[in-house]
Amino acid sequence: xxxxxxxxxxxxxxxxxxxxxxxVKIRRYVPELNPEPYWQTFEVHALPTDRVLxxxxxxxxYQDGSLTFRRSCAHGVCGSDAxxxxxxxRLACKVLVKDMPDEITIEPIKGLPLEKDLVVDMEPFFEAxxxxxxxxxxxGQPPTREHIQSQADRERFDDTTKCILCAxxxxxxxxxxxxxxxxxPAAIVNAHRFIFDSRDEGTEERLEIxxxxxxVWRCRTTFNCTEACPRGIEVTQAIAEVKKALLYRRV
Amino acid sequence: MTAARSYPTIPPVIESPxxxxxxxxxxxxxxxxxxxxxxxxxxxxxxxxxxxxxxxxNILDGGVQRINWGFVAGRWASPFWQVWDLLMLWLAMIxxxxxxxxxxxxxxxxxxxxxxxxxxxxxxxxxxxALGTLVIFTFNPDMGS
Ligand code: SF4
Ligand code: FES
Numbered sequence: 001x002x003x004x005x006x007x008x009x010x011x012x013x014x015x016x017x018x019x020x021x022x023x024v025k026i027r028r029y030v031p032e033l034n035p036e037p038y039w040q041t042f043e044v045h046a047l048p049t050d051r052v053l054x055x056x057x058x059x060x061x062y063q064d065g066s067l068t069f070r071r072s073c074a075h076g077v078c079g080s081d082a083x084x085x086x087x088x089x090r091l092a093c094k095v096l097v098k099d100m101p102d103e104i105t106i107e108p109i110k111g112l113p114l115e116k117d118l119v120v121d122m123e124p125f126f127e128a129x130x131x132x133x134x135x136x137x138x139x140g141q142p143p144t145r146e147h148i149q150s151q152a153d154r155e156r157f158d159d160t161t162k163c164i165l166c167a168x169x170x171x172x173x174x175x176x177x178x179x180x181x182x183x184x185p186a187a188i189v190n191a192h193r194f195i196f197d198s199r200d201e202g203t204e205e206r207l208e209i210x211x212x213x214x215x216v217w218r219c220r221t222t223f224n225c226t227e228a229c230p231r232g233i234e235v236t237q238a239i240a241e242v243k244k245a246l247l248y249r250r251v
Numbered sequence: 252m253t254a255a256r257s258y259p260t261i262p263p264v265i266e267s268p269x270x271x272x273x274x275x276x277x278x279x280x281x282x283x284x285x286x287x288x289x290x291x292x293x294x295x296x297x298x299x300x301x302x303x304x305x306x307x308x309n310i311l312d313g314g315v316q317r318i319n320w321g322f323v324a325g326r327w328a329s330p331f332w333q334v335w336d337l338l339m340l341w342l343a344m345i346x347x348x349x350x351x352x353x354x355x356x357x358x359x360x361x362x363x364x365x366x367x368x369x370x371x372x373x374x375x376x377x378x379x380x381a382l383g384t385l386v387i388f389t390f391n392p393d394m395g396s
Contacts, residue, residue: 178357208279217283218357246284 019045022097024055026067027107028117037114040064046097052085052104053092069118076230079166082109083118089168089228109171111180125167128183132191132209137202147199157196160189160238162231169225169235175218182218183210185225185235192238195251207246216242286349293342300339324392333387340383348376 024044029037042059053071060067071081074093081092084107086100097104112120163186170176170184191210194200210216216239225235245251309315326332351372359365 175357209277211281211284212277212279213283213356215283217287243287247288 017047019047020097021102022046022055022100023103024059025103025105026059026117027105028067029108029114030066030116048098050097051093052090052095052097052100052106053081055097055104056092056106068116077164079164079230082166082168082171082230083107084109089172091166091168091230094230109167111171111173111177112167120171122167124180125170125184125186126165128170128187129165129190132183132187132206133202134190134194136194136197136200137205138199139201149198153198156198157193159233160193160196162233163189163193164231165190166230168228168230169233172224172228174222174224175220179214179218181214183214185219185239188216188219188239188242189233189235192242195242195245203251207242210242211246216246219243286353290346290349293346297339297342297346300335300342304335304339321392324390327387327390328392337384337387340387341380344376344380344383348372 022044023041025039025041027037028040042063044055044058044063046055053074056067056069056071060069069081069083069092071093072078073080076091076094079091082089083092084090084105085092085095086105089109092106106118108114108118108120112122112124115121165186167186169189170186173182173185176182176184188210191206195203195206219236219239221236221240223236225239226233226237229235308318327336352369355365355368355372359368
């Protein structure tokens with residue numbers, strides 16, 4: 001408060017906002033005009049506080065309105081803007097431009113059908129998610145009171161509850177790139193969330209699904225998924241825990 | 252009081268607007284689990300077997316220079332080395348074959364290609380294992396002399 005008040009008014013008015021010119025190289029795909037994807041470079045003057053998403057919004061707003069990408073919350077919550085930024089899967093709204101070099105390459109995430117520019121068809125990803133039954137399963141009479149769970153029991157799957165289904169992990173997985181039938185890390189993470197939940201009774205069914213050809217045994221512990229996850233979920237460890245549960249038939 | 256609102260009736264079955272999964276039918280077997288487990292176990296055993304083999308054949312007194320018919324005959328006179336080599340042959344072959352099977356599963360897109368590659372792989376494996384096993388069991392130091 002005092003620091004602001006003591007500062008002379010002139011310097012405040014004169015202090016220019018320092019911008020940094022960055023080149024944003026985007027892999028574009030416009031099927032109506034060009035059957036092949038191509039690279040296009042834009043120059044943007046980035047503010048020190050900008051994130052990569054701001055650059056994209058700047059380009060879309062002031063340079064080329066046809067640039068297509070998904071974003072919603074802009075704060076790392078909705079998981080709609082996963083893309084390959086300088087070769088690694090990141091949420092554009094979580095990458096600070098000040099941590100980036102002067103040239104930033106942006107590509108759509110790999111392994112899902114490309115629709116336009118940075119937009120991919122997420123359906124195969126959500127199909128895998130749905131097929132592991134991502135909901136609480138119980139049998140018998142409806143309970144008359146809440147399911148009680150101890151803190152220690154909750155702790156077991158705490159990490160995997162944080163998933164926002166951004167697909168950054170699944171589309172960073174080399175096994176998924178070559179074999180789209182593999183359930184992929186995200187589906188396994190969300191299965192883990194219920195398999196290790198003491199209130200859930202669908203453990204057997206889910207383990208059975210993940211024991212199959214396209215399940216956890218396809219994982220080669222590449223660790224790309226753990227590296228990519230914007231929520232910091234230990235994805236590879238979650239997959240390993242499911243493998244262990246299958247191996248010992250005990251959760 | 253507000254009048255009871257009427258809601259549109261929902262048809263009993265809501266048709267899925269989504270494409271059906273084109274996943275292969277579930278097999279409900281533990282094949283992949285056992286294959287995975289086999290890779291870890293055989294891997295550990297092979298480290299001992301193969302390093303021991305390389306050490307004896309290439310480094311121990313004289314190394315490769317002293318390997319000849321007599322040397323092999325001398326080793327295979329003992330059932331211990333017979334079992335060692337037999338185990339090494341089987342484990343290494345199956346370990347490698349499973350590794351290649353996994354790679355074929357990963358990278359082939361068409362069923363025909365996958366089938367062909369696997370047929371070639373399994374044939375080669377079977378022949379190699381059969382031939383190796385035959386030699387270990389039927390080896391006779393006086394052969395050919
Ligand atoms: S596990 Fe992480 S990277 Fe994968 S979908 Fe969930 S939030 Fe995204
Ligand atoms: S826009 Fe919602 S996570 Fe980035």
